[in-house]
Amino acid sequence: MTTVDIPASVGRFAVTSExxxxxxxxxxxxxxxxxxxxxxxxxxxxxxxxxxxxMARVHLGGADDVDAAVRAGAAAQRIWSEWPxxxxxxxxxxxxxxxxxxxxxxxxxxxxxxGKIFSEAKAEVEKGIECVEYGCSLPNLAAGNQLxxxxxxxxxVAYAPLGVVAGVxxxxxxxxxxxxMLPQALxxxxxxxxxxxxxxxxxxxxxxEMLKEAGLPDGVFNIVQGGRDVVEALCDHPxxxxxxxxxxxxxxxxxxxxxxxxxxxxxxxxxxKNHLFVVPDADVEVTAENVVASFTGCAGQRCMAASVLLxxxxxxxxxxxxxxxxxxxxxGKDIGPVTTQAARDRIxxxxxxxxxxxxxxxxxxxxxxxxxxxxxxGPTIIDGCTPEMPAAREEIFGPVLSVVRVPTLERxxxxxxxxxxxxxxxxxxxxxxxxxxxxxxxxxxxxxxxxGVPVPREPFGFGGWNDSCFGAGNITGWDGYRFWTxxxxxxxxxxxxxxQNWMS
Ligand code: NAD
Numbered sequence: 244m245t246t247v248d249i250p251a252s253v254g255r256f257a258v259t260s261e262x263x264x265x266x267x268x269x270x271x272x273x274x275x276x277x278x279x280x281x282x283x284x285x286x287x288x289x290x291x292x293x294x295x296x297x298m299a300r301v302h303l304g305g306a307d308d309v310d311a312a313v314r315a316g317a318a319a320q321r322i323w324s325e326w327p328x329x330x331x332x333x334x335x336x337x338x339x340x341x342x343x344x345x346x347x348x349x350x351x352x353x354x355x356x357x358g359k360i361f362s363e364a365k366a367e368v369e370k371g372i373e374c375v376e377y378g379c380s381l382p383n384l385a386a387g388n389q390l391x392x393x394x395x396x397x398x399x400v401a402y403a404p405l406g407v408v409a410g411v412x413x414x415x416x417x418x419x420x421x422x423x424m425l426p427q428a429l430x431x432x433x434x435x436x437x438x439x440x441x442x443x444x445x446x447x448x449x450x451x452e453m454l455k456e457a458g459l460p461d462g463v464f465n466i467v468q469g470g471r472d473v474v475e476a477l478c479d480h481p482x483x484x485x486x487x488x489x490x491x492x493x494x495x496x497x498x499x500x501x502x503x504x505x506x507x508x509x510x511x512x513x514x515x516k517n518h519l520f521v522v523p524d525a526d527v528e529v530t531a532e533n534v535v536a537s538f539t540g541c542a543g544q545r546c547m548a549a550s551v552l553l554x555x556x557x558x559x560x561x562x563x564x565x566x567x568x569x570x571x572x573x574x575g576k577d578i579g580p581v582t583t584q585a586a587r588d589r590i591x592x593x594x595x596x597x598x599x600x601x602x603x604x605x606x607x608x609x610x611x612x613x614x615x616x617x618x619x620x621g622p623t624i625i626d627g628c629t630p631e632m633p634a635a636r637e638e639i640f641g642p643v644l645s646v647v648r649v650p651t652l653e654r655x656x657x658x659x660x661x662x663x664x665x666x667x668x669x670x671x672x673x674x675x676x677x678x679x680x681x682x683x684x685x686x687x688x689x690x691x692x693x694x695g696v697p698v699p700r701e702p703f704g705f706g707g708w709n710d711s712c713f714g715a716g717n718i719t720g721w722d723g724y725r726f727w728t729x730x731x732x733x734x735x736x737x738x739x740x741x742x743q744n745w746m747s
Pocket of ligand 1: 411413414416420438439469471472489490491492494495498512514515545546638666711
């Protein structure tokens with residue numbers, strides 16, 4: 244049901260500064276048009292975290308909207324899947340051009356709805372473009388295999404679409420995480436129903452319009468706005484064949500179970516508690532720069548952010564350099580706000596609890612502020628944490644570094660290995676031997692040597708281990724293409740081979 248008061252287009256996000264600006268309401272995108280929910284439900288304000296003011300409203304959907312989007316997807320997918328893969332990829336070539344041309348607009352939009360500073364938002368858009376480029380390359384990668392398995396008999400493998408597939412994304416990367424999923428799924432010949440985080444739905448909306456401008460047929464990409472109800476309806480809908488999720492571990496685990504029970508292929512990426520090993524021979528400057536960038540970047544709201552620093556032996560000289568560098572950061576300029584007031588309270592709660600338990604707050608960002616009304620936490624370093632403290636065990640998701648001092652590498656391995664998460668781990672050293680030992684022992688899917696945010700760049704796949712990922716494989720790269728497609732195995736024989744018994 245479309246009503247007349249919805250503009251045909253969300254249009255450009257015209258803001259080019261941090262000054263507050265309201266924008267468009269967030270509605271569903273179904274069949275290539277903006278739509279109201281079929282049933283009137285609650286709305287939610289979308290806050291610009293820098294100003295703490297509502298810049299838009301999201302209209303929450305439900306199972307009926309999911310069904311409408313899936314039906315639109317199913318109708319469009321039949322035709323889309325008949326396009327040759329090269330033609331499908333050409334839509335992504337055009338999307339790439341639109342994103343490159345409008346990179347500042349997209350970056351400002353990400354910055355406003357998420358709160359991250361402009362340069363971080365631009366890096367996010369650039370990484371999103373890289374994911375689109377991977378999608379462009381798929382026609383060159385996705386040729387199936389063929390072999391003459393006996394005389395005159397050939398076996399062939401081809402990648403076929405699944406049909407209608409779905410993705411659910413978190414608040415911290417409003418544009419990039421949707422682009423972890425879309426290129427492979429679309430080039431693979433599927434229709435997609437996306438449920439962005441209800442806190443940051445605006446960038447995905449702009450992406451929908453750009454995909455249309457790039458030539459994607461109506462109905463191949465759909466958005467249903469909302470929260471838990473929409474996610475559960477996507478898990479349960481019999482026509483949704485695969486379900487990708489990125490968010491916190493608690494939700495990832497629950498929706499993985501629900502989608503799997505409903506017979507879907509599911510890949511659900513969860514939260515993280517990333518450990519950095521720092522040993523005495525580490526380069527002081529490289530380490531300080533990297534560690535600070537890792538725990539403060541995007542205000543610590545990255546699943547790849549450094550969270551626990553395992554200080555092996557006497558590394559006081561390095562810790563001092565880390566502290567000095569972080570202390571020089573200017574809130575509002577070098578570090579943005581966190582997502583909500585509730586997030587700010589949660590982060591401060593972890594720091595308060597560690598202090599009460601006897602740890603030292605050697606850099607305290609609890610009273611930081613910049614623009615009035617925003618949700619600010621400055622860089623914070625807690626020294627002397629024990630591995631049992633919540634600040635050293637649980638995901639804080641803020642610009643907080645918990646330092647745990649250990650006498651040996653062996654003790655560091657024990658602490659890292661006992662943590663249930665397994666997203667990322669890094670070592671800072673100038674010794675190849677130590678680097679190799681750490682890289683071969685840590686319980687983490689993505690590892691770094693002298694790199695604090697070891698995100699595998701395209702074409703390498705992104706994905707963690709243990710409680711950071713439910714389901715098999717990575718969400719980006721070739722694994723992503725495998726996830727969003729199924730293999731058709733064809734065995735052919737065109738002439739009778741009289742000298743063959745088997746399969747004759
Ligand atoms: P979240 O789990 O609260 O929300 C993620 C998505 O799930 C949202 O779209 C939300 O609407 C939906 N959702 C929330 N509660 C739900 C419920 N009970 N049932 C069904 N759906 C529900 O996560 P967030 O706060 O948006 O994002 C931060 C989290 O995401 C952190 O834990 C972070 O580590 C994680 N994350 C992980 C990766 C990764 O690659 N592993 C990447 C980015 C973020």
